[in-house]
Amino acid sequence: MRWKRRSGRATQPWRLSARTLITCSISTIIGFSAICASVMIDLRRGEEVRARQALDNMAAGIGADISRNIELYDLSLRAVAGNMLLPEISGVSKTVRQLILFDRASTARNFGNVQVFDASGRLTIDSSTLDPVPEDRSDAEFFQVHRDRPDAGLYVGRPANHQGQYAVTLSRRISTADGRFAGVVAGSIRLSYFRDLFARLTLGPGDSLTVFRRDGTLIVSAPFDADAIGRNLARAPAVTRALTEPSGWSSSYGALDDLPRLLVWRNGTEPLVVVASKSWESVYAVWRNEAAQIGAMMLALSVFVLAATQVAAREIQLRAKVEARLERLATTDPLTGLKNRRKFDQTIETEWRRAQRTAAPIGLLMIDADHFKRYNDTHGHQAGDQVLVGIAVCISDSVRRAGDCAARYGGEEFAVLLPGSSETAALAVAETIRTKVAIWAGDAGNASISIGVASVTPSRDSDWTSLLNAADKALYMAKAAGRNRCVAVAVPKPAEAAALAA
Template identity: 80%
Template sequence: MRWTRRTGRAKLPWRLSARTLVTCSISTIIGFSAICASVMIDLRRGEEVRARQALENLAAGIGADISRNIELYDLSLRAVAGNMLLPEINEVSKPIRHLILFDRASTAKNFGAIQVFDAKGRLAIDSATLDPLPDDRSDTAFFQVHRDRADAGLYVSRPAEHQGRTAIVLSRRISAPDGRFAGVVAGSIRLSYFRDLFGQLSLAPGIGITVFGRDGTIIVTAPFDQAAIGRNLARVPDVTRALSEPSGWSSSSGALDDVPRLLVWRNAGGPLVVVASRSWDGVYAVWRNEAAQIGALMLALIVFVLAATQVAAREIQLRAKVESRLERLATTDPLTGLKNRRKFDETIEIEWRRAQRAQVPLALLMIDADHFKCYNDTHGHQAGDQVLVGIAVCISDSVRRAGDCAARYGGEEFAVLLPATAQADALHVAETIRNKVALWAGEATNTSISVGVASVTPSRETDWTTLMNAADKALYMAKAAGRNRCITVPVPRPQPAAALAA
């Protein structure tokens, strides 16, 4: 506590209350928790973006490889279809005809032999042999599609047994110069090609790859699922989007296993569409571990902060009680229990400013024990102290409002400050105190008091010493008039500057 030079008031230092500490701690915890939650949400979104980008790259890479091989194989089919229209093709020997029609594509690993079927679906030429065995494919889908549609282009069949292996058949129509149907050239890509391609990849748990035909038929899956091959999912909304949109992603339960998945596709316009997927559990696996670690650290930090706050709050409360007790001791007269001189000076400064702002009267009673020195010398200090305590009790019984301030001003002198009290009311309080002291004293001690009363509405031109001087003057008048009485005097008003100059 320190005193200001200008006002003489005690200025209390700022104190951190237990409630403020708890509020700040909880606010800090909430703030850090919100920041942590925001960071975790950003990390979660980052995992989603990284997973989507990885699946896009995977789908794009696999799709590019498949499209390139199909394009190369289709070039071989186109060459065969074009060369079959040469007039001399049937006049050369079979070995020469094979050299003209077929390149090395038909002998590549996982690619079946290229075959030529006539207009009736009978096998005419086979790249694998000079003398093919009789074979009729007039009832197959690829033959009927080309027979019925001149604009079918490259046709990719559903997975089926072809030349003793499960494969997809790639075929093109052979049209005569006049547009007539002249047959079909067909080749195959075995499903082992896709399995070998997927086998070169190191796929994390939960990642799946599905290759669809343009009609929504599953060609192959990774991990390999024999039961899924050949199933048509064209009516599944996500598959419909993958077949119609160039690229995109979606989130839904897997059509094959009902596991929530992130689906990403790249559709380059080729005959096959690659869809890469990953289960959301796999996407968030790393994030969950990080979230659990960060959450555990945050929980430990929160528990520590709360425990430390509780300990600190308890210490602050104990300190506040001690300081409050010390403050009471520092502002209370130990003998009478009333406020002391220092507390009174502080209070009158505050109440003077308040009354000045509100323009209400402020009253002051200055009380002095009559013949106290003589009584004290005759009966001793202990008896004198009892008289002072009795007067203090009478004052306390008469002054009960919350804003009133009763103080021992010094020695046998007391002061009572009455906010918002006019002169007549203040005089009534003074008479009440005087009568109570007289009733308490009786004839045993013959103790009485003299009271000086003053009341004024503060103005900007005056300070509280004006009120104090007026009350002191009234007190001396009461003593001069014979003691054991209350006298009031008006507080002098400040004179205008012009009057002072005159």
């Protein structure tokens, strides 16, 4: 058991090296994964930015076209409203009146005819004919708004099916010089205009364009949804923001499909507000494919690195075991199994320095087999080897601390280093060893040992040879006193040792 523990300590640095390799590999994988994650996050943000820019450009382009056409149509309505107040307008022929009123009226195919209603809501003039069919629009929303609100300005009506086609009414109030209500001039923009406008764009999967009236009423959307026309979506959070902010973006659920969407709007202060949106699913579609590919490559690379690291760590551990075995062979006495003289010298050097740093005592036992040469000559070398093995077993059985070092010092001589042991403690260990050897030898008394004991707390300027010399001196004293005994001597201080040497 004792040699296994020491073997474990010897191989520990190599196990740590294998662990360090694994730790470094795992840290490297984590580091590269973090870098890849950071790159993927940046790519994800880039997709968001590009999607917002694309939607912003789309909304800006559509909004500018709508605003420009509404402005042109409004100029026509303004001209008609202004010319209706000319005194001579009532005295000219219908043909001349048409030329005066509608010479600047828009005639594009998606724009409806311009009509003039008097103060009671009856149709009096129509740009498409000299003799309009009688019509009463006093109950129409746009007529009531202008009648009741002199400051209504250009009024955009709700989309409605008029004469077989969906259209949005644009109207302006006709006021006399003193501000009295004199009627309404109204025109219309067919929803086909918006659909033709949207058709110029290539909408991708998840893309959507919606035009709202200022009160949140949906005018038209792309993809086209006839059931959604005229629905008021002002309560939707994104629509509310679009109607209150000139421009911006938000992430919200679609008001029509209830999908998470990126919404961008422009012309929030115009009569019609354009909202372009894209589902987050389609925004991240390309990014998800790239992330999956990079993630798969990173996973494969991580598996490869971990597998290679495991193989390398296993090789390191095998090499550590081999080197530990070689170390044991190089530092172990083959006969007794104790440390050899080389290992003992390395250990006492290390422990002496540690004792100097910590100001702790260090004990040493020098052990010699009594009358070994005579026994060896009488009973033979094999019997002598058995005696040495028996003494070594008794020593190993008595020295159990992890820091202790028992070694075959040479021939029939042994040494036991006891770090942290005072003279009393070292003498007790020595007596234990001597007693066990005596018991092991039995009544025949064919083996005994003499032990020299020394212990000292090293000073800064001392050397471990002083401890060795003192223990060796004690050993000779034990032999001189009759053998089979333990003798302890004090270790001289450096000054005393120098004086004795002189």
